[in-house]
Amino acid sequence: MNHATGAHPLSQLADRVQPRDRSLLDRLFRWFCIATASVSILILAVLLVAVFYLGVSSLNWNFLTHYPEPDATQAGLGPAIWGTVWVCVVCGFFALPIGVATAVFLEEFKPSNKWLLKLHGFIQLNINNLAGVPSVVYGIIGLTLFVSMAGLFGSPNEPFASVGVKYFDQFFTAGQKALRVPIADPSQPQTVATPGLQALNADDEWVEINVVKSRRDLPRNLKDRRYAIVEGKTSGRIQDGSWYYFRLPFGRSVMAGALTLMLVILPIVIISTQEALRGVPGSLREAGMGLGSTQWQVVRNITLPAAVPGIMTGAILSMSRAIGEAAPILILAGAIFLTNNPGNLMDDFTVLPLQIFDWAGRPQPEFHHLAGGGILVLLAILFVFNLTAVLIRQFTQKNLS
């Protein structure tokens, strides 16, 4: 080839670029890459240091157990921690079996029929797309489908069906003085004090209420005054749910929150389980088939046991996603002030990220410290979860092929 005439302009260019320049460029790019990649490590470090700096002062036992009082020095995370526990347990109870079952169906039961195969592919595509739906949209869906059930079953205050709940109309809110009138039908109006009214006192004994005409007729001594009410005084409706309390619609309850989070993490559970199942070599399945097993026998005795570590890792990681998820719960339950931990599936609840959001959004700096403390607790929980996942992955990894 004649270099002097230059067959192609690019080849002339290639001649001018010296090998030294090219290797210099290569080394420069390598350093640029290292610098860029360490940005993420730097960000993580700054984030952790900042959160620690802001939050460590609020960490103490009181903070973990107390309820979020308006006084920042006394406020705590108790209901939020218990709400997170309740919601995640119920969510996992539904999401994990359904997710694993879906993944098994998609991976192990591929139909031979052409149309069923198309449906199969459609379900797979659909799951991939569902994984991209923003969680806030799931919150809106949960609000309509679970909280109010599209209004099909009445309102949460006057449920269509409920078991395990007693309604009371309560006079006086103060603990020892509370007088409660049991109510059979929650749709009837609240009780008004009328002469001859009977009620339960704080020790669950029936007492006759001394209904007086006006404030001036109230007995002087405190003992008699305990059961005396001015005529016409209105009561407040309260409900006392036992541990199995259940109603339709769910209202802004643990159940609604858990089912909504289930929708959020289902695609993640399914996709991670599918990956675990794909990791099981086909030769194992074929050996099972060769012994005359049916499809389900192969799945139950060979594929699933072999994929358990992968499935568990995926399950733990998706549960940690559920723990940190705030947007759907925020849409569903709002940021509410709670003084007690949830005791049944129909109780109001709040979760850790939501409590953090509530505190972080306030203007006073002392609440920002509380939010920082809450984040430390949340990150500690997530750290334990992720550590478990990593350990499972480390210790159960077997070479199957």
Next chain:
Amino acid sequence: MATPEHPILKPSDPSRVFGFRSLNGIYLREWGVKFLLAGCALMSILTTLAIVVVLFTEATRFFHADQVVCDGVYVATSTRETAGDTVLCPECGASHILPASVTFYDFITGTEWNPLIGKETDKKFGVWALISGTLIVSLIAMLVAIPLGLVTAIYLSEYAHPRVRAILKPTLEVLAGIPTVVYGFFALMVITPSLQFFHDGFNTFNATAAGLAVGVLCLPIVSSLVEDALQAVPRSLREGGYGMGATKFEVSTKIVLPAALSGIMSAFLLAVSRTVGETMIVALAAGSRPHLTVDPRDDTQTMTGWMVQMALGDNSNFDMTYLSMYAVAAVLFVITMSLTISGNIVRNRFREEYQ
């Protein structure tokens, strides 16, 4: 003397005695299991269906919220000119005030969003005021996430020593696992004060801080998706490049990147879809003033921010303003869904097949 019982074959168990069991039970169980699993798989279809039905029926209710109906009798529909006028019911003669007008056209083209002002009839629902907020936050986030994520992925896939990888990969996984509310707190407490330190013009709530935090959130997503795409490029292509005397930089940028282009594009699309749907960060750090702006120092409100504001407010009365949440959610769903679907299409359709 009675014969001693066989330790395994009990006479009471016919299947043992005759050496076989009826297969009908097994086949029945096989079908039962199959139906059960298929039922679980159909849950995902039902979920999609529920999302579409709920969002669009409630959004329809929003667009019909400007109609006055008296005892089931249609009276009138408010328009921009007649909003605030009094109309009489043709049946019972009761007078009604026409509410603010919401038409689909005004919603989808309008640039002013002010449902929370005092006067009912002056309310305007122009969704572009919210979309612009979402766009500006997403743009800033992508300016952070795409370059950082891309270069990190190239480094991880082409350059990194296994020992560096062992540090960098878990770091990215931790960044991806941090709850979004933590990033929101970080944006509000750290990024905004830092921005204000460098430039006075930044508001307490601003789009830049929120966008930077969303970008950090998306960085691990971009880098892991791009890395997957780069890893999918067969080794033989790289070795062909090295064999011709190319440096690592040349192989990475001129051979591997073009070969993985569809995967990279799909990663970008999926990341954009994630930024559009991001909620907690913008709810904490971006503010709550929906207006059409390009100033990243200003406070703004995104679509998700509006939904949060509605959910936090007193929503016992299901009025027009509250229902607008569903219409905004429908727009958000359409945008993210089309981004996700096009991301998946790009990945599958334009994939270069090797081997």
